[in-house]
Amino acid sequence: xxxxxxxxxxxxxxxxxxDILSSARELxxxxxxRGTTMRAVAEGAGVDVALVPYYFGNKEGLxxxxxxxxxxxxxxxxxxxxxxxxxxxxxxxxxxVGVFDDETVGPTxxxxxxxxxxxxxxxxxxxxxxxxxxxxxYAIHLDGPDARERAALAAAQIxxxxxxxxxxxxxxxxxxxxxxxxxYVGPALQRCLDGP
Numbered sequence: 405x406x407x408x409x410x411x412x413x414x415x416x417x418x419x420x421x422x423d424i425l426s427s428a429r430e431l432x433x434x435x436x437x438r439g440t441t442m443r444a445v446a447e448g449a450g451v452d453v454a455l456v457p458y459y460f461g462n463k464e465g466l467x468x469x470x471x472x473x474x475x476x477x478x479x480x481x482x483x484x485x486x487x488x489x490x491x492x493x494x495x496x497x498x499x500x501v502g503v504f505d506d507e508t509v510g511p512t513x514x515x516x517x518x519x520x521x522x523x524x525x526x527x528x529x530x531x532x533x534x535x536x537x538x539x540x541x542y543a544i545h546l547d548g549p550d551a552r553e554r555a556a557l558a559a560a561q562i563x564x565x566x567x568x569x570x571x572x573x574x575x576x577x578x579x580x581x582x583x584x585x586x587x588y589v590g591p592a593l594q595r596c597l598d599g600p
Contacts (some may be wrong), residue, residue: 421459423449431439432515437467437523467519475509481541489545489575493594497586500562504570505582508563517566534559542597550599558596565589 427448431440442463446453460466480503484495490532504510520530542555569585577585 419453420449420451424451424456424459424466425469428466429512429515432467432470432519434509434515436521437463437517437519439522442466470512470515470574475503477537478541481538481545485545489597491546491594493592493597494586495589496558496562496564497590498582500565501569501582501585501589503509503564511571514570517563518571521567521571534563538562546597548599554596554599557594560594561589561593574599 420517424445428440428445431444431448435444440463442456443453445466446456449455456466458501460469480499481496484499485492488493504513518528520527520534538559539552539555542558545556550556565577565585569577569580
């Protein structure tokens with residue numbers, strides 16, 4: 405533990421910033437933006453609370469830093485569309501469930517979804533992420549004047565899946581295997597991507 409009153413990096417030279425980010429991701433996932441305090445993040449990281457603003461400024465800055473996802477969503481989308489639009493719905497569904505089910509990446513993604521539902525400040529950050537990364541990531545692979553509309557509908561399918569399976573844990577969806585989820589969600593996504 406850092407000595408009381410110290411506001412700089414820890415003397416033991418461990419990765420205090422990384423420890424804070426790990427703690428923040430876990431807490432944002434479990435409690436959402438509003439329910440997470442800087443003190444709780446510091447306690448989870450095993451550091452003096454003064455180190456959190458030292459590295460991140462405020463809670464909004466800390467949350468923004470946690471949005472630096474450990475997976476590049478644009479790269480995942482590009483990979484899903486690498487073979488074309490046909491079959492992309494199934495590939496996207498499999499990639500999304502894989503990311504959310506991952507023990508390292510999943511808590512961050514769940515925290516994003518939970519925070520978007522519960523906090524105005526976080527809502528804006530997550531909305532910007534969804535619009536500028538996810539919807540645009542779909543739209544650049546789609547043809548036609550309604551590409552953004554279809555992209556937004558596909559993103560809505562993914563958001564609905566994330567909320568129902570990972571935040572609200574609605575059964576039997578929460579307990580379904582990856583293959584079962586993909587079998588149901590993939591075709592629905594494909595309908596959105598293909599359009600009417």
